[in-house]
Amino acid sequence: MSSRPLLVLLSLVTLLLATPAGAVDGNALLKQLDRNLEPESYEMYRKLINIEPDGRRKEYVLYTVKKGRDKMVALFLDPPSDKGRATLRLGDNMWLYIPSVGKPLRITSLQSVVGGVFNNADILALDYSVEYNVDKAEEAGNSYVLALKARTASVAYDRLKMWVDKAAVLPVTIEAYAASGLLIKTLHFKDIKDFGGGIKRPATMETDSPLYKGYKSVMLYSSIRARSFPDEVFTLNYLPRAGELR
Template identity: 30%
Template sequence: MSLVLGKHPVRLLGLVAAALAWPAVAQDVDAMLRDADRYRTGADNLQVDTLVQSYKTDGTLDKERRYTVFAQQDRRTLVLMQSAAEKGQKVLMLGDDFWLLMPSSQRPMRITPMQKLLGDASTGDIATMRWSGDYSATLVGEEPCQPGETRLCYRLALQAVRKGVTYQRVELWLARQRHEPVRAQLYVQSDKLAKTAHFELDASRSQVDAMVLIDQLGQQRQTRIRYLQRKERTVPEEWLNPMFLARSPVLE
């Protein structure tokens, strides 16, 4: 028996090849998500010097704050606030639990990952730099990386699998070849679109240099989270204990 390809054999063969390849791509979605995470982290135990800048609706700079973020394995993160207005304050994330520690108090205060730090940057936006393990991912299809672009990205639908995540679900666009994150839509528990995120890579295109958040619930204000420096660092275990942090206003 022979197969008649008709007037456009090359196009038909291309469609058949794409259809055969698609299941393999869909099955590898978890690996794609881990690839995307590496652009934001790069190591299990990391120190990230971070600058957060909030902008007014006319695009001029409003405020900025500096943070030192110690992202450690097993979903543990310590954030030290470095700007004069917040000096001495700390945020500790242990899995699904978040605490705010004030230098004037010896009682850690429970907070949520949605707690605002500056502009539209929340605690979770600063403390969490991974999607893998926090979300289940489904490959939706291929779509323009940006509206109006001809370049195509993989679109992933992420659904939270843990209660302590910042967003209940995420729509994420990844570049097709190396799976670097391009943009995302961030939804809160009410399933409202809270923010969009755009990811800027460094000159070598090996890691995310900045994440730009745009408010979708208010006035479209922009907040830029810049990762000034990353280096591998494992902090002392006691730094990840909220009671120790409450008794120790100075760590370095």
């Protein structure tokens, strides 16, 4: 058995031993889900597709790197009109670098550098356990159902309701809500794929929103692997050189 599956098994055993019978330790479960989705530090290739009500599509290809709990860079590879653009996230702060502008511009989590239903918080998503506490966790058939509350007001969604597959400890559906209780969007996780290195997770994430009727956005993951990076990579000065990471 490789070290990663063994660590997952030990974490689940620890979770069961530390939790009273019939109870679910939601925060421990959420941390395990984060690690099942991706390593703490990694590189990743993915495609984002925006689909309009009339069927028109716009596609983007991104190369993304992450270090630890709060550092992330995403580089646009396609379409040609966006090639070389790069985004940086450091905690709650985000920037967009556009080669023709020549300097990073501040962006917010609720804006979207690609349009469509995905916002910047979805594209530059940190671990769920970094941004949310579990208020309530319960079992429902083959799923856990978690009620999550944002740790700070700067998080894009005030509350999440998450359905988690019990066996895989992976998300199936997530509903995202504003502080007012308004449903902002729903995320659907599909197509479990073995990416190697002990990473077996959904390869497709779709989102729809009652605020954007008829529109849909899809995120397709083609490659994820653990990789370490120096802190220099996650600085404003390095953004123009993000392409050197590939």
